[in-house]
Amino acid sequence: MSRFRVEIRVIPRPGLLDPEGKAIQSALRSLDYEQVHEVRVGKLLNLDVEAASKDEARDGAEAMCRRLLANPVTQDFEIDVRDAAEEEIPA
Amino acid sequence: MRVAIVTFPGSNCDYDLYKCVQLVGGAPEFRWHRDVELGEVDVVMLPGGFSYGDYLRAGAIATMSPIMDAVKDFAKSGGPVLGICNGFQMLCESGLLPGALLRNRSLLFASQDVLLRVEGASSIFTQDYQAGQILRMPIAHAEGNYYADDETLDRLESEGRVLFRYANAAGKTVDSANPNGSARSIAGIVSESGNVMGMMPHPERAVEPILGSVDGLGLFHALLKHFAPLGAL
Numbered sequence: 001m002s003r004f005r006v007e008i009r010v011i012p013r014p015g016l017l018d019p020e021g022k023a024i025q026s027a028l029r030s031l032d033y034e035q036v037h038e039v040r041v042g043k044l045l046n047l048d049v050e051a052a053s054k055d056e057a058r059d060g061a062e063a064m065c066r067r068l069l070a071n072p073v074t075q076d077f078e079i080d081v082r083d084a085a086e087e088e089i090p091a
Numbered sequence: 092m093r094v095a096i097v098t099f100p101g102s103n104c105d106y107d108l109y110k111c112v113q114l115v116g117g118a119p120e121f122r123w124h125r126d127v128e129l130g131e132v133d134v135v136m137l138p139g140g141f142s143y144g145d146y147l148r149a150g151a152i153a154t155m156s157p158i159m160d161a162v163k164d165f166a167k168s169g170g171p172v173l174g175i176c177n178g179f180q181m182l183c184e185s186g187l188l189p190g191a192l193l194r195n196r197s198l199l200f201a202s203q204d205v206l207l208r209v210e211g212a213s214s215i216f217t218q219d220y221q222a223g224q225i226l227r228m229p230i231a232h233a234e235g236n237y238y239a240d241d242e243t244l245d246r247l248e249s250e251g252r253v254l255f256r257y258a259n260a261a262g263k264t265v266d267s268a269n270p271n272g273s274a275r276s277i278a279g280i281v282s283e284s285g286n287v288m289g290m291m292p293h294p295e296r297a298v299e300p301i302l303g304s305v306d307g308l309g310l311f312h313a314l315l316k317h318f319a320p321l322g323a324l
Contacts, residue, residue, distance in 0.1 A: 016238070017272070019198050068155065071148055071184065073191040074238060 003084035004049045004057040010070045010077050011042035045069060048084070057081045092117040092318040095132040097162065099124045099153045104139035104175065104295060111295040112136075115311040124156040133318045134171045135162055137178030139231070139293060149192060149234040150180030159185060171215060171314065172287045176232055179279075179289030188282055188289045189247070190239030192232075196272025200233040204303065205270050205292055207278050208258035211251045214281050215317045216288045219309035225262055226255075226306035228297035230270055235291040237273035237280075244275055255279035255290055 012018045021039040028036045047064075051057035061079045070077040094112045096119055098105045105121065112119035122129060124142075129135060142153040153159070159181075166172045166187050174182040182188040195201055204227055209220040220226070239247070247253050255278040259268040264276040271291070279290030294307025 017193070017196070019194055019196055019272075023198060068151065069147070071151070071191055073183075073189075073240075074193060 001050050001052055004051055004054060005082045005084050006047040006049050006057055006061045007080040007082075008045040008047065008061060008065060008069060008077055009042055009079075010045070010065070010075050012040055013074055013076050016074055042075075054081050054083065092134060092315050093132040094119045094134045094136055095122045095129050096120070096136045096138060097122045097124060097158055098138070099140070099142035099156060099177075101142040101144060102138045102140035102177070104177075104293065107293075107295045108136050108138050108175070111298050111307075111311055114298055115308065115315050117311070117315055122158055124153065124158050126158050127161060129158070129161045129165055132170075134173065134314055135165055137162070137172070137174040137181050138295075139176030139178060142177055142181070145234070148180075148184065150177055150182075150184040153177075153181050154185040163187065166282075166287050169284065169286050171317075173216065173310075173314075174287075174289040175293055175295065176230075176235075176291055179291055180234065182287060182289040187287045188280060189243050190237055190274075190280070192234045192291070193236040193238050193272075194234050195232070195236050195270075200231075201235065201270045202231045203229065203270065205230050205278070206258055206260060206268065207255040207292060208262050208264065209254070210256055211254045211281070213251070214254055214285055214288065216281065216310055216313055217254050219313035219316070223262060225258065225260065226297075226309075227304040228292045228294055228307050229303075230292045232271070232291055235271040235273065237271075237277045237291070239274060244277075247277075247280055248275070250283065252281050252283070253277055253279075254281055254288065255292070 025039040065077040109119040209224040212222040256276040297304035297307035
């Protein structure tokens with residue numbers, strides 16, 4: 001078994017009104033960042049996971065998203081898996 | 092009418108419900124979120140509040156509580172389940188009701204009285220009201236913006252499952268009367284089988300004149316009447 005760092009990004013589904021994103025966009029515009037057409041605000045979850053392989057870690061995270069971490073009615077999710085050991089090798 | 096009121100860590104309307112059920116002559120009993128059985132009850136009520144601090148999504152973590160398996164079984168066997176505010180959020184999160192409750196359009200916590208138009212008066216929850224009747228009761232939530240895709244909304248409407256909408260005193264569902272941005276001004280819905288109901292406004296806080304309205308009483312009277320013939324009293 002190895003340790004993996006699983007990064008899960010939960011974001012509002014396209015087309016869904018995101019009032020928080022809209023408020024941030026208008027604040028950015030008040031700072032003259034006119035180039036920002038849209039802001040979507042989501043949630044980032046970092047999991048420290050034990051699994052036999054990267055695929056197993058990913059499958060587990062997907063199941064967690066479907067069962068609890070994301071609401072399928074309103075949210076999409078993206079998952080990135082990295083080998084924790086690889087990360088700890090000093091540069 | 093024996094009513095199980097489930098308390099979660101962070102529930103804050105459980106005692107209001109308890110008192111309200113007593114007021115109409117029912118027999119309330121508390122259940123704890125860690126309980127695994129509901130016992131012999133006629134109705135289950137999920138109270139308002141901020142279970143688990145609204146972490147992750149309002150109501151999401153509560154649906155993983157041990158008691159929720161019993162609540163789901165009770166609902167699937169036809170038992171009436173009423174979810175108010177945070178309870179409504181739990182019912183959507185658990186899949187017992189369609190849709191989801193998003194952050195209020197204003198991004199603000201909304202604590203105010205609202206007017207509701209009774210849409211469906213034939214459910215076991217609303218049979219004491221008349222269709223079109225205007226009710227006053229409070230809301231107190233930050234995530235009460237009802238959302239479902241158009242197909243689901245069309246279906247809810249065509250099946251008469253929208254029970255309450257936010258409206259003005261003239262009974263019009265104008266945007267200015269919609270306190271949170273809910274799709275089609277929806278404030279309360281019922282399941283396909285008719286026995287699971289969720290609403291954001293608080294009928295249990297509108298049951299005595301001192302509270303400013305008694306319009307919520309009808310909902311509890313309706314349930315009581317439904318169970319009185321069974322000798323549950």
